[in-house]
Amino acid sequence: MKIPFFNYADRYAEDREKIKEIVYNVGTSDNFILKERVNEFEQEIGRYTGAKYVIAVANGTTALTILLKAMGVGPGVEVLTPAFSFISTASSIALLGGTPVFVDVDPHTGMMDPDDLRRRMTSASRVVIPTHLFSVMADMKAINEIAREHNLIVLEDSAVALGGRQNGAMAGLLGDAGLYSFFPAKPLGGIGDGAVIVTDNDDFGRISRMLRNHGQDGITRFYHHMLGYNNRMDETVAAYLSHKLMRYDNLLNRRREIALKYNEAFGSLAPMVQVVTEAHDERVYYTYVLQAEKRDELRSHLQSRGIETQIYYPAALPLQPAFAYLGHKPGDFPNAEAITGRSLALPLYAEMPDEHVHEVIQAVSEFYAEVKIHA
Ligand SMILES: Cc1ncc(COP(=O)(O)O)c(C=O)c1O
The missing domain is CATH 3.90.1150.10 (Aspartate Aminotransferase, domain 1)
Structure with missing residues (x-):
């Protein structure tokens, strides 16, 4: 017997016809990127999670980068991040010129250890990234308390945790901002890379929306409020995710x-x-x-x-x-x-x-x- 690990063939089998239809419809329209299907998907994630701002982007790594940039991370700024995680939770800090300050994890859960977080923070620390990995959630209550005491912004790396809850509250919205990745292996896996940023914070929401598309505000084209990225979501990806979100x-x-x-x-x-x-x-x-x-x-x-x-x-x-x-x-x-x-x-x-x-x-x-x- 062969028991595959991800088994994409079985995971996508049910949607084969739907995927063909989506690719045909988008491919024969003039709307390929960041148009009505992306807009609809953002609204659906908003309804599903209750987030005030949902910003669809190209992948989870870029969601972290955009949020860190919106939070003011750059040279001279320290970000506390788990020593056991996927590379993005640390590389995104370093690539912005910030300093990743690693925090050890709890030996049983593998999630960020709040006691070690206290030990490792300094006066240059601005953001902490508690990360939910695999199926375990970080201790958000303890981390939020420490963050409040020390004026740290909490970026919750909820890339793999869409639909998870702690004390009834939705993963992704347990800190100041979060994200969900739709890389095909993820629980809501798409047909290509994709992710959304979620936040209730007006500044992080507004700035992230501009950063994903060259610093534009989505109203006046070619007017750039800030230097931003090309990190947008494709219409095919959004249309498929909307379909899969239903189940x-x-x-x-x-x-x-x-x-x-x-x-x-x-x-x-x-x-x-x-x-x-x-x-x-x-x-x-x-x-x-x-x-x-x-x-x-x-x-x-x-x-x-x-x-x-x-x-x-x-x-x-x-x-x-x-x-x-x-x-x-x-x-x-x-x-x-x-x-x-x-x-x-x-x-x-x-x-x-x-x-x-x-x-x-x-x-x-x-x-x-x-x-x-x-x-
Ligand atoms: C915890 C965590 N954060 C961030 C990411 C980055 O997401 P993406 O692969 O969409 O860039 C991943 C992806 O595996 C992840 O597991």
């Missing part, structure tokens, strides 16, 4: 159903396997990541059973060659570094058949039963 909650529910089966099976494998099973957040199960003893052997075992897995992420961000100039060394971020040696992502997507879910559970359980026998 998004069902997709999330199926993801949750699979994750609960995994939680139940893997929770009992502690301490060899560590999973976040606490249910105080309404989480979006983007990918299912566990921390595993003998991770590489487990991965080989799963591969021999036809089960594809991924490693998110193989190195802590401060130790990536791209950040060598910051001078961090092994041991500076012990929790993030430990997680990179233990983390393994298992297949999880809404169209995944029960049979495959069962097979993954069997294969992982079998592996640890063997480990126990030989211990």
Whole structure:
């Protein structure tokens, strides 16, 4: 049996005809970029999330860049960002000339550690980026409290968390601004790159809207209020996302159903396997990541059973060659570094058949039963 990790073929199968129709309709119109379909999609995300401003952009990385720029990040400004995350949460700061200040993560959840956040901030810190990764949410209550005390702006990296909630409030709107990515692998995956910025803050909303399109205000063409980017969303991408958004909650529910089966099976494998099973957040199960003893052997075992897995992420961000100039060394971020040696992502997507879910559970359980026998 072959159990693929993302399985784009199955995830997009239902929409094949719709995608053809969208490409035909947009391709035979004169409206390719940032027109009525993008406008409609922005309104739909506004209704879905309750955000005051929704700004559709080319991808999640650019959403971070635009927001950081709108928040005044540049040379001499420090931004606090997790040591364990996707590269964008740190590279976007550095590419604006700002300084990423890495914060270690909680050893269990892998999310930004509020205590370490207090330790690492300085008088030059202006923004903090709590990030929700895979299916776990950052502790927004603690981070917001610290941010309020120290006058920090909170940019919530909710790229993978559209539809998640904490204490009833929508991910993306738990800080001062957030974003959702629609890269095809994401829970609301599009047909190409795409993302939206969400915020209730008038300044961040107004400035972000201009920054995505060469500093124009969307009213007077070729009048540039500021230097901006060409980081707009295409009409084909928006039209497809509008279509998929209609069934998004069902997709999330199926993801949750699979994750609960995994939680139940893997929770009992502690301490060899560590999973976040606490249910105080309404989480979006983007990918299912566990921390595993003998991770590489487990991965080989799963591969021999036809089960594809991924490693998110193989190195802590401060130790990536791209950040060598910051001078961090092994041991500076012990929790993030430990997680990179233990983390393994298992297949999880809404169209995944029960049979495959069962097979993954069997294969992982079998592996640890063997480990126990030989211990
Ligand atoms: C946490 C996080 N932030 C930001 C991004 C960037 O999104 P995009 O791939 O749309 O640029 C990703 C993408 O994987 C992500 O996982």
